[in-house]
Amino acid sequence: MSPRMSAGERREMAIEAAVAAFARGGYEGTSTGVIAERIGVSQPYMFRLFPSKRALFLAAVDRCFDEVGAAMREGAGGLYGPAAIEAMAAAYRRLLGERPEFLQLQLTIYATAIADEELRAIGHERWRQLWRLVAELSGASPAEVLRFISVGMFVNVLTAFDIPYTPGTDKLAPSVHEWAMRGGEPGSP
Template structure:
């Protein structure tokens, strides 16, 4: 049986810890201001150890961003469509609110990504948001929601607005 210390030192566990620290640091300082030294300090590791897993700060940011979008995608994907007429949007809102409560730094990270002009980050953000839109449209189609493309756009627009209320600490104007 592995001890907690042995489990903590596995490469996958350490990579996850680095990603968790990166999300916190990037969401707090932003992509341009954050350094790998800041992330290493937050993860309680040496700075060179980061480069065992990630070639650059940009690659680390991309991995953190991918994880944030993956979490939303997974949450929406796992909502079953049990019958037509199910309040799918309501279920998705509940799932998203749970993500906002449990992973607010990931929401901050995503909001920042929309404004970063680095080509690889712009591409990852565009790709991830497009996949999320496609998923929502497909879910709405299966649930026979009228005009699923338009409804998905409105749904995601409301989600972005909710993200803004979280980032700006304005819960009183959240939908």
């Protein structure tokens, strides 16, 4: 018999399950019952862990932003300047490769925020924190931080559409240009 889990452990499992569920189904298309079933609890117990579906969704949103920030910190790992920027970009690409649900959830967050004032406010603060984190870790100028974040958003699009690209400051644009000029199929180099 396995040991009983604490409410904190179940809460953690619920957030992880919510990330995956909301990433796939969006906010409106995901039920707390599906998430509860995934972690092996009843729906009433789920509501003891999180008072509402919205609270669970916002916990998943926080987890997504937290994981992106953690990837940036880990990537920079004491580097500074352009080396930190390249390392953070590589760490972000790894995150998307290892946990594609984080990209799916980001896209869900952006789409949901269009009609959700509270989520937009959360997004304002979390993007402010991300901007500051990149600037502090790298020492990059505002223009360099903008480029880094813009390229990251572009990588989100490339990843979502399975467009092949070669990462790196001097390789990304030529690789995407080559793909676009060839009229490549999804996922083809």
